[in-house]
Amino acid sequence: MKYLEALTEEQQRRVVQARQRVIESIGKNMDLYGITLSIGHLYGNMYFNNAPVTLDEMSATMGMSKTSMSTGMRTLMDLKMINKVWGKGSRKDLYEVVPDWHQNFIDYFSIRWRKAVETNSSALNKSLKEIREIRAEYAGNEMLLMLLDEDESKIHDALNYYKWLLRLIDSFESGKIFDLIPMEEDGAR
Numbered sequence: 295m296k297y298l299e300a301l302t303e304e305q306q307r308r309v310v311q312a313r314q315r316v317i318e319s320i321g322k323n324m325d326l327y328g329i330t331l332s333i334g335h336l337y338g339n340m341y342f343n344n345a346p347v348t349l350d351e352m353s354a355t356m357g358m359s360k361t362s363m364s365t366g367m368r369t370l371m372d373l374k375m376i377n378k379v380w381g382k383g384s385r386k387d388l389y390e391v392v393p394d395w396h397q398n399f400i401d402y403f404s405i406r407w408r409k410a411v412e413t414n415s416s417a418l419n420k421s422l423k424e425i426r427e428i429r430a431e432y433a434g435n436e437m438l439l440m441l442l443d444e445d446e447s448k449i450h451d452a453l454n455y456y457k458w459l460l461r462l463i464d465s466f467e468s469g470k471i472f473d474l475i476p477m478e479e480d481g482a483r
Contacts, residue, residue, distance in 0.1 A: 297344075313342050327402065329369070332358065336366045337375055337391065346379050346388035374401040396477060400466040407463050411456045418449050418456075425449070 298306055317338030324334030339355055340347060347355075353363040367389055370376040375398050381388040392398060425442050432438050465471045 317342070328406075329373075330366075332356075332362070333366045333369050336363070337370055340370075340376060340389065340391040341393065343391070346381055346390040348384070348386040348388060350386065352389075373405065374398070396472075400471075404463050404466055407459055411459055411463075415453060415456050418453055422446065422449055 298309060301309065317335055320338035320341065321331045321334030324337065325331045336352065336356060336358075339352065349360055349363045349367060352358075352367075353360050356363070358366070367376065371378065371389075374392065376389050376391050379388050379390050425446050429439060429442050462471075465474075
């Protein structure tokens with residue numbers, strides 16, 4: 295912000311306009327992945343802030359209540375997109391953005407996908423157990439057994455998918471994904 299204040303009004307307006315376009319884009323992008331537009335805008339605003347901020351500062355900047363701001367900050371912290379930091383002489387919590395978009399992507403999807411794998415694998419395994427119970431109870435019913443064989447095969451296919459997804463998550467978290475799909479070099483400047 296200190297650089298922005300040193301600019302002329304026209305320069306400030308143009309920089310703010312360019313930043314606002316990016317902030318809006320970040321919000322829309324995060325909204326596609328199930329994070330509210332306002333939390334996306336919060337991250338976008340923090341992304342352009344060159345220093346840690348308090349809830350009060352971000353609340354004033356965005357015109358949101360302190361309660362909404364606290365919820366947004368907590369969500370971004372849970373997603374590992376911001377960190378709480380210590381500030382000399384400050385009694386209030388300070389937050390700063392984690393500017394590594396690759397790591398943000400990895401953290402966000404790893405957290406979400408691991409939760410989905412856990413929930414869905416549990417449901418699939420419970421269904422497999424029920425199928426085995428039905429199979430034992432009605433061992434002489436060939437039609438039912440054929441249906442159960444088909445269902446069990448489909449469930450095993452789904453479980454294999456979740457095993458693959460865990461390997462994909464592991465490749466993200468270990469950084470091996472970048473061996474397959476390297477990060478872009480910074481040649482845009």
